[in-house]
Structure formats: C-alpha cells, structure tokens
Amino acid sequence: MSIRSGLFKLLGLCLLAGVLVAGIIFPVAGAAGVISNQASETVESMSSDLADEPPPLVTTITDRDGNPISTLYKQYRIPTASNEISDAMKWAIISVEDRRFYDHPGVDWKGTLRAAISNTSGGDTQGASTLTQQYVKNYLINVIYREDPLGQQKAQEVSIARKLKEARIAIQLETKMPKEEILTGYLNVVEFSRQISGVGAAANAYFDTTAAELTVSQSALLAAMVNNPAVLDPWNNPEEATERRNFVFDKMVENRKLSAEDAERLKEEPLGVVPGGPNKPPANCIGAGPEYGFFCQYVEDYLLDLGMDKDDLYTGGYTIRTTMDPEATHAAKAAAEAEVAKEEPNVANTLSLVKPGKDRHEVVALAANRDYGTDKDAGQTTYGLPHEVFNVTGAGSSYKIFTAATAMEQRKYGIFDTVPVPGFHTSPVFNGGGDHCPTRPSGIKAYCVQNAGEYGGSMSLQDALAQSPNTTFVILEEETGMGPVVEMASRLGLRKTMASNSANGEAPVPDHEDPRFSMTQTEFHGPGGIFDAGAGFFTLGASPVSNLEMANVAATIMSGGVWCPPTPILEVINRGGNEFPVEEKSCEQVVPEKLADTLAVGLSKDVDPGGTAAAAASGAGWERPMIGKTGTTQFQGSAAFIGATPQLAGSAMVFRPDRPYGGLIDGGPGNVRASAGSTGNMFGGKTPARTWFRAMNPIMEGLPVEPLPEPSPEYS
Incomplete structure (x- = not known):
C-alpha cells in the first residue's frame, strides 16, 4: 500500500469514527431542528416499547375445572424471571456474546467501531453488538415487526444507519432498565429456532427442564444457537451445533466462568436434547387432541365472532377457562363413534350439548365420530362439524318445532287442539313443487306434499309433533304465514344458521346469479324471496343448519323461552392476572314463558309408544x-x-359432509354408511336418537329426575 492511499484510508476511518460517535450521541446532544426532534422521539418511543411492552405469549385454553386442553401461539414462549434462570445460562450467553456486558453503557465503543470499519472497508462482515443491542434487534424482529417481513429485513440489514439507530436505542434503554432486566429481557425474547422463543420455552423444548435447572452443558448449547438458530439446529445439524457449543465452553473459560479442565470434559458429552425433535405443544387447536379439538375450535371461532383480534388471541398470553365438561365430552364422543365409525367415508355423526338457563346457555360438549386433526385417511378433520352450519342438507322435520311455536303464539292452535292430517296436500299459497305437483294457470308449479306414513285425518298438535305428518305443518305454515315461522327459527336459536345462505351454509355472496348463494336463509325462505309467499318446505328442514344451534333451540324451550348465546366461556384472564371482559350477546325472552313451557309438554311424547324416537328410547332404557x-x-x-x-x-345429527347429496344407510350401531345411490333408510329415530340416548344416559346418571314444566291453559 502506498503512503498516499494509506493516508486517505486513515482519514476515511477517522471521519467514519466521528460520524459514528456523533450519530450515537445525537439524541443526547439535543441538536436543534425538526429532524433532530423526530429522531429523538423515535428513539425514545422504541426504547420505551422495549422497557414496557412484553413479547408475544402463549394463550392457554382449559376445561371448566381449569385443566389445560390446548395452547394457541405464534411464538412458543414461557415468561421467565431473572431468578428463574440459572447462572450457568446467564454466564454462557454473556461469555460468548458480550463479555463486557456489565461494563459498557449499552454500546461497546471499541467493538462497534471495529465492526463498522471492517464492514465499510470491504473486510469480513462483523457484528460486535452488545447484548443490549441484540435485545433491541431481536425485539424489533420478534415483537414489533414479527408480522412485517420488510420491517424485519430493515431491523437486521448490514448498514451504518441501522447500527446507529440500534446503538442509540440501546443507550436509551440502559437509562431505563437495570442490566439484569436487560439480560432477562433478551433471554426471554431471543429465538432458538422452530418458533421457540425465550430461554424458558427453550429449556422445556430442548431438554424437558426449566430455565432454573439448566446445566452448564445445556446452557452452552442454547447460548450457541442464538448465533444462527436454523443452521445450528441440534436435531438437523448436530455436528455444527456441537462445534459451536464447544466454542461457548472456550469463551466461558476465557471469561473465567468455567475451568479449562471442566470445559474439556464437557466437550465429550453428547448434546443431550430430547429425541425426535423439540418438546413443544402444537400451536393451535390440534393440540387439544381428537376428543377436545372441536370444542377448542369453537372457543376460537366464538371469540373471533365477538370481535377479538386473532393475533391478540394467539399472542396475548390469555388463560381461557371454558364451559367444557370433559366427562360429558368423552361420553358424547364415545356415543358418536359407537354409532358411526370414525373412518367411515362421507358420514359425520355429531352431538352438541348445551345447559339450559335463564342467565346463560353453557356449551358442555361438542363431539363427532370423526377425530379432530389433519389426517383425513385416519378419519380426521378440522372442520367444525358439531358447531358450524355444516349439515347442508338439513335437520328435517325437527324444524316443525318452529311452525308449532308460531301457530301457538298466534293462538291459531293450542298444543292439545286438533290439527288436520290429510294424506296429500297441494298448497294454495306456496309455489315451487316437483314434477308430481300440478301446474297452476300462471305456469308456476304448485307446492304439494305427502306424508311418509299412514295417519288418520286428524290428531292433536302434540301427537303431530310426536308422529310428524308433513302435511299438517305445511298447512300450519299457510295459516300463520311464512315470515313469522322463519322469524321464529331465528328467535329460538338459529341465529348463525338463518344468517347464512341456503346453498352451503356460508356467508351470502352478494350479486351471485344463484339466489341460494346471494341471499340469507331468512331472505330466501321468507316472503319476498324467490318464492312468492315463502318456501313451504321450510318446515321440513331441507336447508343448511348448525347442530349446536339446534341444541340451543332445545335449551331455549327448556329455559322458559329465554334465548342466550351458546357460550363456551367461563372466564378469560389476561397476562397480568386480571379478568379480560368478553362482551357476549345478552339473553332475550324470545317467546312467552307459558308458551315455551306448553311447547315443552307438546314435545314430550316423541319417546312414548307411537313417537318417532320411541324405539331408541326403549332400547336405551330411558x-x-x-x-x-x-x-x-x-x-x-x-x-x-x-x-x-x-x-x-342436545342435538345429534348424521349427514354427508363431503358429497352432501345422496342417501345414508343405517345397518345398526357401527354399521352406518353413505349410500351409493340417491336414497337410503336413515331416520332421525335411528342413528341420531341412539347417539343422543347413548351419551345422555351416563351423563345424567346420578342427577335428580326433574319434571317438565306444567302447560298453560293459554296455549293448550
């Protein structure tokens, strides 16, 4: 190198050093001007964030007794206080990353200048960041910019500007936090690969221990990994991880925190990580397992529907105590599986249970024959079969509940009044029948209906609910008007169902050419929809429906006509240990109590001889x-x-979830399958009723036998 070029390089380095020092002290010096003020405010704000805002934490979902069933997170982190971290871990990370940690004011001047000079002059890229600076960088990457790839990129780019900003924040941070808090903060925010963040989670995931119990060897491996977590992954790259761990031992010897003899001995030890990969819980409801997964998914869906932010749910560190009864859930799951095998293609058997009440309707269990999970070949699914509007072909004649309730409310019939039961009926009101229906002068098909069985010409409304003649309830729809019947379905509990579309149970698609997709079910079936006076087949339940909401319909009737949202929540506790308010919908008196009580009596004969569920009830010894x-x-x-x-x-439903249209064959418990043809032999009194009684018998065992309410003469 010539003398002249050497002088120019020396001059450049001196200027660079001056820029660095000026940049670092820039906010402290209080330089005048708008740019100075904005820079200072930015540094002050970011250093305050690091001092005050905790990083993302794990949300825990429990059953009603407080036993954890699942965790939700984006970063697996177990918050760990300073006194909960072993000295070995602290000295391992200090020795390899920042030997002068307790001596500098946030920036190691000598190391920073050396790195800047090397990087600017084209030499090897050097970091030389202190632990305080690394805390700043990791906090920006893993907390502030964790959902912002561009921000993450800027937070770790190799540039003088980034180093200056990082150094300024580090200096500010050291004026707000003691060294021990900075070290603890760093160890809680740094990533150890595979979404494992912080030493508490790393100790558990890598060694099945706590941060307080970390040994020197374990601490050295974790301290080694922060240099490059992906490359130094001990399961994928054990040789590189061992080499870097041993380097940490050497640095601990240099820092007089480990003897040379112990270091050489420890280098011979295996890495000691748990076999097969890190020990960490799944990051979503998969962790709830095949039995509890559906309930966990409902908890998540319920909170998001109430307006909770999903990112907050997955990072807020909440403890959510649910209404789930594990024993009831187990009984419901066992019953669903006993009737329909979990591997049975295209057959879902679901059971939803809700506790009635005038203040709350707590969801007790959500179950399906299928397991909750991602292995479809093993009969698993992550679809919300028991609670979403997923049965797209409907709940059949159970919808006659809404027609009966409307007729009673309008005082057209009391529950013991006689109703007509013709064998065949052509509606003078409704349109839209099939080929067997006559064509009116207008050219529009009439709506006509016939019964599935033989009945006399009339019976009481109570007997009609038990024996379920179709013609009767279409006639009742004509007399009440379709609008009130459709509205009654929503009032008694089908809120999400009636707000979905009539094609696939999802949100309506605006301006879709097919009205089944573009309208809500309320619009589609009610007056003003595609049918002049409404869809007469509504009472026959041929539209998408939520099993849970039908269970809640029964709960509303048994609660004296009080509808409450089917809630899975008992309490939500935030990371600070305080109750987090969940703004649930208020309960409503949707029909008069005397009407609901009388309707309950009207629905009490389905299990008696002649009722459609009598055989299942008798077989269960109910x-x-x-x-x-x-x-x-x-x-x-x-x-x-x-x-x-x-x-x-409770409500039990069996349906075809994958290819909806076609029949179901009931060959007895454990022998239910999808028909290869268009029809089957399934009825509500078969698989669904057997499932309901099979679960309810053990759940109700030991509880007092309570009577139904008395009917009111007003609605009798």
Whole structure:
C-alpha cells in the first residue's frame, strides 16, 4: 500500500469514527431542528416499547375445572424471571456474546467501531453488538415487526444507519432498565429456532427442564444457537451445533466462568436434547387432541365472532377457562363413534350439548365420530362439524318445532287442539313443487306434499309433533304465514344458521346469479324471496343448519323461552392476572314463558309408544321426562334428533359432509354408511336418537329426575 492511499484510508476511518460517535450521541446532544426532534422521539418511543411492552405469549385454553386442553401461539414462549434462570445460562450467553456486558453503557465503543470499519472497508462482515443491542434487534424482529417481513429485513440489514439507530436505542434503554432486566429481557425474547422463543420455552423444548435447572452443558448449547438458530439446529445439524457449543465452553473459560479442565470434559458429552425433535405443544387447536379439538375450535371461532383480534388471541398470553365438561365430552364422543365409525367415508355423526338457563346457555360438549386433526385417511378433520352450519342438507322435520311455536303464539292452535292430517296436500299459497305437483294457470308449479306414513285425518298438535305428518305443518305454515315461522327459527336459536345462505351454509355472496348463494336463509325462505309467499318446505328442514344451534333451540324451550348465546366461556384472564371482559350477546325472552313451557309438554311424547324416537328410547332404557323431536330429510341424506331434560339439551345429527347429496344407510350401531345411490333408510329415530340416548344416559346418571314444566291453559 502506498503512503498516499494509506493516508486517505486513515482519514476515511477517522471521519467514519466521528460520524459514528456523533450519530450515537445525537439524541443526547439535543441538536436543534425538526429532524433532530423526530429522531429523538423515535428513539425514545422504541426504547420505551422495549422497557414496557412484553413479547408475544402463549394463550392457554382449559376445561371448566381449569385443566389445560390446548395452547394457541405464534411464538412458543414461557415468561421467565431473572431468578428463574440459572447462572450457568446467564454466564454462557454473556461469555460468548458480550463479555463486557456489565461494563459498557449499552454500546461497546471499541467493538462497534471495529465492526463498522471492517464492514465499510470491504473486510469480513462483523457484528460486535452488545447484548443490549441484540435485545433491541431481536425485539424489533420478534415483537414489533414479527408480522412485517420488510420491517424485519430493515431491523437486521448490514448498514451504518441501522447500527446507529440500534446503538442509540440501546443507550436509551440502559437509562431505563437495570442490566439484569436487560439480560432477562433478551433471554426471554431471543429465538432458538422452530418458533421457540425465550430461554424458558427453550429449556422445556430442548431438554424437558426449566430455565432454573439448566446445566452448564445445556446452557452452552442454547447460548450457541442464538448465533444462527436454523443452521445450528441440534436435531438437523448436530455436528455444527456441537462445534459451536464447544466454542461457548472456550469463551466461558476465557471469561473465567468455567475451568479449562471442566470445559474439556464437557466437550465429550453428547448434546443431550430430547429425541425426535423439540418438546413443544402444537400451536393451535390440534393440540387439544381428537376428543377436545372441536370444542377448542369453537372457543376460537366464538371469540373471533365477538370481535377479538386473532393475533391478540394467539399472542396475548390469555388463560381461557371454558364451559367444557370433559366427562360429558368423552361420553358424547364415545356415543358418536359407537354409532358411526370414525373412518367411515362421507358420514359425520355429531352431538352438541348445551345447559339450559335463564342467565346463560353453557356449551358442555361438542363431539363427532370423526377425530379432530389433519389426517383425513385416519378419519380426521378440522372442520367444525358439531358447531358450524355444516349439515347442508338439513335437520328435517325437527324444524316443525318452529311452525308449532308460531301457530301457538298466534293462538291459531293450542298444543292439545286438533290439527288436520290429510294424506296429500297441494298448497294454495306456496309455489315451487316437483314434477308430481300440478301446474297452476300462471305456469308456476304448485307446492304439494305427502306424508311418509299412514295417519288418520286428524290428531292433536302434540301427537303431530310426536308422529310428524308433513302435511299438517305445511298447512300450519299457510295459516300463520311464512315470515313469522322463519322469524321464529331465528328467535329460538338459529341465529348463525338463518344468517347464512341456503346453498352451503356460508356467508351470502352478494350479486351471485344463484339466489341460494346471494341471499340469507331468512331472505330466501321468507316472503319476498324467490318464492312468492315463502318456501313451504321450510318446515321440513331441507336447508343448511348448525347442530349446536339446534341444541340451543332445545335449551331455549327448556329455559322458559329465554334465548342466550351458546357460550363456551367461563372466564378469560389476561397476562397480568386480571379478568379480560368478553362482551357476549345478552339473553332475550324470545317467546312467552307459558308458551315455551306448553311447547315443552307438546314435545314430550316423541319417546312414548307411537313417537318417532320411541324405539331408541326403549332400547336405551330411558325413563326420564324429556322433550324430543326427530327429523329426516328427503332421500334420507341427513337426519337429526333434538332433545332435552330440564338439566341438559342436545342435538345429534348424521349427514354427508363431503358429497352432501345422496342417501345414508343405517345397518345398526357401527354399521352406518353413505349410500351409493340417491336414497337410503336413515331416520332421525335411528342413528341420531341412539347417539343422543347413548351419551345422555351416563351423563345424567346420578342427577335428580326433574319434571317438565306444567302447560298453560293459554296455549293448550
């Protein structure tokens, strides 16, 4: 190198050093001008964030007794206080990353200048960041910019500007936090690969221990990994991880925190990580397992529907105590599986249980024959079969509950009044029948309906609910008007169902050419929809429906006509240990109490001889007073049984979740399958009713036998 070029390089380095020092002290010096003020405010704000805002934490979901069932997170982190971290871990990270940590004011001047000079002059890229600076960088990457790839990129780019900003924040941070807090903060925010963040989670995931119990060897491996977590992953790259761990031992010897003899001995030890990969819980409801996963998913969906931010749910560190009863859930799951094998293609058997009440309707269990999970070949699914509007072919004649309630409310019929039961009926009001229906002078098909069985010409409304003649309830729809019947369905509990579309149970698609997609079910079936006076087949339950909401319909009836949202939440506690308010919808008196009580009596004969669920009730040895209503759709493609005692309401549904249209074959418990043809032999009194009684018998065992309410003369 010539003397002249050497002088120029020396001059450049001196200027660079001056820029660095000026940049670092820039906010402290209080330089005048708008740019100075803005820079200072930015540094002050970011250093305050690091001092005050905690990083993302794990949300825990529990059953009603407080036993954890699942965790939700984006970064697996176990908050760890300073006194909960072993000295070995602290000295390992200090020795390898920042030997002068306790001596500098946040920036190691010598190291920073050396790195800047090397990087600017084209030499090897050097970091030379202090632990305080690394805390700043990791906090920016893993907390502030964790959902912002561009921000993450800027937070770790190799540039003088980034180093200056990082150094300024580090200096400010050291004026706000003691060294021990900075070290603890760093160890809680740094990433150890595979979404494992912080030493508490790393100790558990890598060694099945706590941060307080970390040994020197374990601490050295974790301290080694922060240099490059992906490359130094001990399961994928054990040789590189061992080499870097041993380097940490050497640095601990240099820092007089480990003897040379112990270092050489420890270098011979294996890495000691848990076999097969890190020990960490799944990051979503998969962790709840095959039995509790559906309930966990409902908890998440319920909170998001109430307006909770999903990112907040997954990072807020909440403890969510739910209403789930594990014993009831187990009984419900066992019953669903006993009737329909979990591996059975295209058959879902679901059971939802809700506790009636005038203040709350707590969801007790959500179950399906299928397991909750991602292995479809093993009969698993992550679809919300028990609670979403997923049965797209409907709940059949169980919808006659809404028609009966409307007729009673309008005082057209009391529950013991005689109703007509013709074998065949052509509606003078409704349109839209099939080929077997006559064509009116207007050219529009009339709506006509016939019964599935033979009945006399009339019976009481109570007997009609038990024996379920179709013609009767279409006639009742004509007399009440379709609008009130559709509205009654929503009032009694089908809130999400009626707000979905009539095609696939999802949100309406605006301006879709097919009105089944573009309208809500309320619009589609009610007056003003595609049918002049409404869809007469509504009472026959041929539209998408939520099993949970049908269970809640039964709960509303058994609660004296009080609707409450089917809630899975008992309490939500935030990371600070305080209750987090969950703004749930208020309960509503949707029908008069005397009407609901009388309707309950009207629904009490379905399990008696002659009722559509009598065989299932008798086979289960059922003896308690209850309400019940079966339902079967045309071609036997889906079926339902809705029932309740004063203590517990439930709905069981069997349907085809994958290819909805076609029949179901019931060959007895454990022998249910999807038909290869268009029809089947399924009825609500078969698989659904058997599922309901099979679960309810053990759940109700030991509880007092409570009577149904008395009917009111006003509605009798």
